Amino acid sequence: MAVLTAGRREGGGPPALSRNRETPLAIKRRRLFWPFVAPSLAFLALFYIGPLLFGIWTSFHRWDGFSAMEWNGLGSYRALIDDPFFRTSMLNTFKILVFVGLAVFVLAFALTMVLREMAGKKFVRAVIFFPHIVNAMVFGVLAGFLFNPGGLVNSALSAMGVQDPPKWLGSDNIFPLIMATMVCTSTGFYVAIIMAAVDNIPTYLYEDAELAGAGAFRKFWHITLPLSWDVVTVCAVLWTISSVKVFELVLVFGGTFTTNGPPIETWTSALYIYRNAFAGSDIPQFGVVCAAGITSLVLVAVFTVVLRRLMRRDPVEY
C-alpha cells in the first residue's frame, strides 16, 4: 500500500510537493514502484487480460481451435439466445448464487449466534469449517455412495421400513441435492469469518441491550448485523465469485466422469462452457464457448456491482 501511495504521489500529488522536497525514503519508494509492480502487471497482462481480450475477439468468430478463424459477428451470441440450455445453465448459476447464498448466510449467522456464547466454540468452529478444506469432488463422489438405489441412504431407509424411497439421483433431484451439499460445505467458512467480526463487538453493547430487555433477535438485528456489516459485504462478494466458479461438484455429482457428463439440467455456466469446448466427439465451437464465458462474466460483474450498491452503508464506528 505504501508503495502504491508513493506511486500515486508522483503523478497526481499536490504541486507544492516538488521532487526536491521529497524525503529520501519517498524517493526510494517511488523508484521501487515499477520494479515491484511490473512483474505482476506483466503476468496479469499475459495470463488474464490478454486471454480475456482474445476471448472477446474469438467470440465474434467461428473457430474450431486450429483452423483459420472466420468472422461471425454476433452469431455466437445469437446462438446462445437460441440455446434453451444456456438459459438453464445461467439460471442454475444464479440459483446457487441467490438461494444457496441466502441459506449459507442465514445458517452462518444462526450458528454464529449460538456459538458466541457456547463453551468449546473454537472446537465446534473448527469442525464446521472442516468440509471447506475437503475438495468438492469428494462430496460429489460420496453422494454416489450415499444416494445410489442400493446406497447407504436407501439401505438405512429400507431397514426402517421405507419400501419406495425417493429417486435421489433422478435427474429432477440432483440439482437440489447439489445445492444442499453446497450449503453444508460452505457454511463453515462463512461462520469462521463472521465470527471473527462478531468477536470484535464489545460485549457491553450486548449487556446494555439485555438490560433494556432485548431478546436474541433484537440483539442480532440492532447490534450484530450493523456492526459486522462490512464483513458481510465482503463475504457476499466472495460468495458471488465462488458460486460462479462451481464446477467440479456438479461434474462428478450428476453422473460418471469417465463416460458422460452430468445431465444438462444440472449444468452451471462453468459446465456449459466446459462441455461445449471439450465434450469429446464434436467439433469444438470456441466462438460460442467464448461468447458464453463473456456473457456470464458480464452478468456476474453487473450482479456484483448492484449487490455492492445495495449493501452500501455508512460504517458504524465503535
Add this chain to the structure above:
Amino acid sequence: MSHTGIRTAAAAVTAVAVLASVAGCGSGGGSDGKSLRYWSMWTENEPQAEVLKSAIKDFTKDTGIKVDVQWQGRTVMEKLAPTLTTGKVPDLVDQSDDKMYPTLIASGRAKDLSGVFDRPATGEKGPLSSKLKMSYMDYLRELPDGGGKKWMVPYEVTSVNLWYDGADKSVKAPATWDDLLDTCAQLKKKDRACISADGDQPVYIGWWLDYLADRIGGDGVMKKAITDKSGKGWDDPAVKEAAEKVRELVDKGYLLKGFDASKYPEQQNRWAEGKAAFNLNGSWLPTETAKFAKKGFDVKAAPFPSAVPGKGGKRNATDVRLFGFAVPKQAKNAAAAEKFISYFMAKKRLDGIASKAGNITPRPDIEAPPVLKDVKEQLESTPSREQMPGSVTDYVDKVFYPAYKELFFGEATPDQFLAKIKKLHTAYAKARR
C-alpha cells in the same frame, strides 16, 4: 548502475527466465525416417499399452526406427488439436473413430492410409486388406474432398450386444423381440427383473431405441432423425413404434428397479450379480463387471433381437465401434508411422490385443478371447452399423437425452417424447445454423 537499476534488471531477468522455462516445454521431432513420435490413447499400464510396448520394442530392434511413444490417455485428441497448427504434430495417433472425427477427419487433417491396406503386413503375403474384415469400416465417415474411408487402420473392434448368463436356465437368447418379451414375462412371474440399465448413461439406454428403430425401419431411420436439420426425421413411424416398444418394457416393469436414479456402473454390476437377466452393453462389459460376477456366471452375448414380425424381417446389423491408428497429414515421419502400422497389424503381433488385452481384432484369423467368442461370430456374420448414427456428444447432451430419458423413465408417452425431441432438435439446429 544504480541499485534500482540492478533490481529492475534482476526482475526482468527473472521474468524472462520464467517465460523461457514455460515456453521450453515442447520438444521437436526430427524427420530423418529413423524415428517417429506416437501419441497413444492408452495409459501406460493398460493391457493394450503393454501389447503395443512389446511391439514397439521389437519394431525398433527389427527396423532400427526409434519410436518415441507418449501414453496420453483418452484425451489424446484434445492434446493433439493444438499441435495441428504447429510443426510439432506426432506422426502416429490412435483413438476410436468417433473421437478422431472432429479433430482429424472433419477438417481433412488425416492422411489417406490406402497404401497400408494395399501392402502386406510385415512378414506376411497378400495385401493387409485381404486379412481384415473390411466391411467393419463401411460405417466410417469419409474424409472431405473424396478422400475415402481409409483414414484409419483399426486394430480393435467393439460392439453392442445383449448380455446374459448362459448358466441361468430361465434365460435364453431371444431371437425376436417377442421372445424377449416372453422371457421377461416368465421372469416377472418369478418376481425377477429382466433388464438392468444405467439410466444416467444416455447412449447406453439410447441403444434400445436405436436398435429397435433399425430393426423396424432400417439403418437410415435414426440417421435421418438425428442429422436432418428440419427435424422431420423424428416423424418416421418406425421411430414412434420403437419408442412404443421401449415404453412397453418400462410399463410392464421389466427393468431392474433403480434404473432411473442410478449412478453408472451400479446397475450393470447388479446384472453381473444376477439381479437381472439382460444388459444391453458394449463388448467391454465382461471385463468391466468381472469382479462383480456371481459364482458360475457364464457370460454370453446375443445379438439384439433380430426380427420384428412383419417389419423388416431379418434385419440383424450389429453396432460397431472401431479403435485404430491414424496418421496426421503434416506428420514428418509418415512413412515410418505407416511402417509401424504394417508391423503391428501382422497376425503374431496383433494377437496380443485378443490374447493379452481381451478384445476382438478386425482379423478373422485371430481367435477372440473366450468370453467374446459369440460376439466375434456375430460380428463376422452380420453387417456393421454405427450406433446412434451421426450423433455427437453435444447432440446427445442437448437434444437426445433430455427428451429420451423422460420416455425411458416412464415420465413421457411416445408422443410426448417425440414432441419434445422435435422441439429440442429444432432449437439445436437453429443455434447451430
